[in-house]
Amino acid sequence: MNCPICDNNDSRIVRSFFPRFYYCLNCEGHFLREDSAPEYAEDYYELESRNLLSKSITRAIRAFFLRARFKKVKSILKNIPNSVVLDYGCGPGNFVKYALKKNLKIFGYESSKSAVRLAKENSLPVYDSVVIAQGKYDLITFWGSLEHADNPKDIVIKCRNYLKEGGKLLIALQNADSFEARLAKEKWFHYDYPFHRIQFTPTALKKILEQNGYEVSSFDFFFPEYTVSGLIQTFLNFLFPKNAFYYVVSNRRLSASSAKTIFINLFSLLSLLVFSPILLLFFLVALVFKKTGAMVVLAKKA
Numbered sequence: 001m002n003c004p005i006c007d008n009n010d011s012r013i014v015r016s017f018f019p020r021f022y023y024c025l026n027c028e029g030h031f032l033r034e035d036s037a038p039e040y041a042e043d044y045y046e047l048e049s050r051n052l053l054s055k056s057i058t059r060a061i062r063a064f065f066l067r068a069r070f071k072k073v074k075s076i077l078k079n080i081p082n083s084v085v086l087d088y089g090c091g092p093g094n095f096v097k098y099a100l101k102k103n104l105k106i107f108g109y110e111s112s113k114s115a116v117r118l119a120k121e122n123s124l125p126v127y128d129s130v131v132i133a134q135g136k137y138d139l140i141t142f143w144g145s146l147e148h149a150d151n152p153k154d155i156v157i158k159c160r161n162y163l164k165e166g167g168k169l170l171i172a173l174q175n176a177d178s179f180e181a182r183l184a185k186e187k188w189f190h191y192d193y194p195f196h197r198i199q200f201t202p203t204a205l206k207k208i209l210e211q212n213g214y215e216v217s218s219f220d221f222f223f224p225e226y227t228v229s230g231l232i233q234t235f236l237n238f239l240f241p242k243n244a245f246y247y248v249v250s251n252r253r254l255s256a257s258s259a260k261t262i263f264i265n266l267f268s269l270l271s272l273l274v275f276s277p278i279l280l281l282f283f284l285v286a287l288v289f290k291k292t293g294a295m296v297v298l299a300k301k302a
């Protein structure tokens with residue numbers, strides 16, 4: 001089996017510092033060699049917290065992040081009239097819904113049946129196959145989705161056909177070459193085994209794009225939705241059960257009793273308050289060295 005990122009053969013593939021992963025010396029990407037990830041549980045996308053405080057926190061954070069995504073998309077499309085966007089791996093369509101409200105023409109593609117069903121209930125244009133808009137797409141976005149694929153190369157190639165001439169790809173995902181990933185390894189928030197199948201580094205992401213008909217325009221190592229929230233949860237993973245705070249805030253994969261939830265919430269916030277100067281310093285140093293926990297790459301169809 002060759003490297004799923006660059007097609008390199010076995011001779012230059014070694015064990016990664018991430019448990020269970022392999023590392024390709026040719027493209028500097030990490031990947032799993034296991035059967036496909038399990039489907040998310042039916043209720044993965046639907047859980048609503050009963051706790052009023054965490055429900056309102058979730059909503060406020062989500063709105064803030066969606067606004068940041070939209071701002072980024074608008075800045076890319078600013079000179080293109082009547083632009084059409086595809087959100088690839090859009091889940092139940094949170095971003096699609098937000099962008100539609102702001103009058104952007106957007107479609108979503110999602111492979112999870114429960115997510116598509118939920119999107120349909122909300123009358124969103126989210127489908128389990130790619131709808132080719134008339135004249136194809138100006139921009140295809142991946143908000144934390146390309147790393148879930150066992151075959152990222154095929155997806156990048158397919159997307160090239162979905163794009164208009166000069167169309168763009170926007171890929172937001174974790175950075176396996178970050179200080180955080182190297183320090184925390186399986187405690188890293190974005191490790192997320194077995195759902196994250198590929199751990200891209202900037203070099204690996206650049207390689208997969210340039211080998212398949214794209215020119216990379218820019219890397220952004222700041223994007224707080226992935227960098228700051230990832231760093232906070234990685235830090236908390238050294239003190240509490242893995243990703244517990246994230247599950248509380250996002251209402252995901254949550255099976256804790258309410259007393260335990262309140263405990264985790266309170267002590268997480270307290271620890272963040274105490275350690276925030278150190279975390280801020282760590283983040284700033286990582287940003288200077290382009291080693292934050294996530295990255296957003298913009299590439300153009302060549």
Ligand SMILES: [Zn+2]
Binds near residue numbers: 005006007024026029
């Ligand atoms: Zn490779």
